[in-house]
Amino acid sequence: MLASTSRTAMNDEGRHSVSFDVHRVREDFPILKRRIRGRPLVYLDSAASAQKPKAVLDAMQVAQETIYANVHRGVHTLSQEATDAFEAAREKLRAFINAASADEIIFVRGATEGINLVAATYGRKFLSAGDEIILSELEHHSNIVPWQLLQAEKGIVIKVAPIDDDGNFLLPAFEELLSPRTRLVAVTHVSNALGTVTPVRAIIEAAHRAGAKVLLDGCQAVPHMAVDMQALDVDFYAFSGHKMYGPTGIGVLYGKKELLATMPPYQGGGEMISTVTFAKSTFKEPPHRFEAGTPAIVEAIGLGAAADYLTALGREAVRAHEQALLAYASQRLSALPGLQIVGRAAEKAAIVSFVMEGVHAHDIGTILDRAGIAVRAGHHCAQPLMERLGLAATARASFGLYNTMEDVDALADALKIVREIFA
């Protein structure tokens, strides 16, 4: 597995004494050998879902072949081993985001479920009519709709923090929205559509000064950069496994222990109870209180392996590699006539959204596909953002740790074909 790969890589905070050998790293991802319509796959859709390294696939298969049983139930050996592996994965995720305690790591299906969980438990219990929450114009639908559902039920007020035309989060305008009624700020850490990295430290500090809690949607952040719950002092942080090279169907909701302790259960069922009688049931402490039913055991183990994989590569090495890809892609693409990059925030993750004069994003996507290049075309589940930018759709190339400068060249070359066809 990954340890066998060669990086001279270093510790997590690694100074840059290392060369990140992307061609070696690519060997870890079996799917990258695929050809699409006779051409080598150029996968530029990692922001939608990232490909899986062998380390993750193997960890899941080995778990099922050797230690699989239900968790937290059996007295038998396999159940104990499965429970140990499942809880070890929780500890890996704790370390991955530097949470203070593994009890602050709730396994959920993904960021969507994590945000819904906060809305349905914390939101329902602590928010009432007239209370305010603040979102931003950058949000993915998954960080908008759960709050609208809560709004319909509770009569809370939703305010929206603005961005500028380059996609920068406007901190002063955000601070003006904070009021004594602000209970929660729920914003993205990295925009899935534009790549903007939001000023989360300043957002959290300002929100806390105003007495509000903060939830960050970390889906697009965790694959690209090291995140540290204790340094951020964030209250809730949600992310999906499949965008950080782990399996689908698993993700993490981080919540500060003292907050989780005050929250009612999300779903009822087995696993989350202490005692059940027909008169009354009592519930376990967090995190198990929020994990009703048999969890995604194998997927959690796979996600633990993904966290290990990223850590072993070195988060800083991955970030530096992707920043180089971003810089090169931005340069190559902006040089193409009629192409405009959408989202030019000062700080970005390796996501390049763009439009081409006279060509719809969907047509770009089709033509690139014929060249073996996978990009996303559309509104990126961020329709309010598209409306803010006055666009119906963009094409989006999103980079992962396995992408190369040659991938960028392939993209730029194929975009010339788009121009030819639509000339």
Next chain:
Amino acid sequence: MLDELRELYQEVILDHGRSPRNFRRLAEPARHAHGQNPMCGDTLDVYLKIGADGTIEDVAFEGKGCAISMASASLMTETLKGRQITEAERMFDAFHRLCTEESFDAATAGVDEDALERLQVLAGVRAFPVRVKCATLAWHTMKAAIEGGAAVTTE
């Protein structure tokens, strides 16, 4: 690769995509429906003015979308003007088959063969299954307008 793409993006399609015909809104009491493809965000409004005898006296559309959806809507308006709504509905079925069936034979469709021949330029979507919805969005919306539905989605 280029051959298949040129087959999809034929000159007629690029032309209609760039300069769609009948791209306007019809005043009341035209029939109208709104169509959208949630996957890509394409939206279309189709307007039909239908005479007492069931003739489509005027048909127009407005919307935003890819070259395929715009061209298909544009070609549709040209095709349907002056026809009976019953024929328009038969053409809807024929067009759908044209976009999806490799062995589709226009002669067996029971509609005006020449008209269908003009729509043949869109048959290239067969090789691009995810794009069939783009080609058929306008037709679904037109059908909804005839049937009195207000909105349609191709998801």
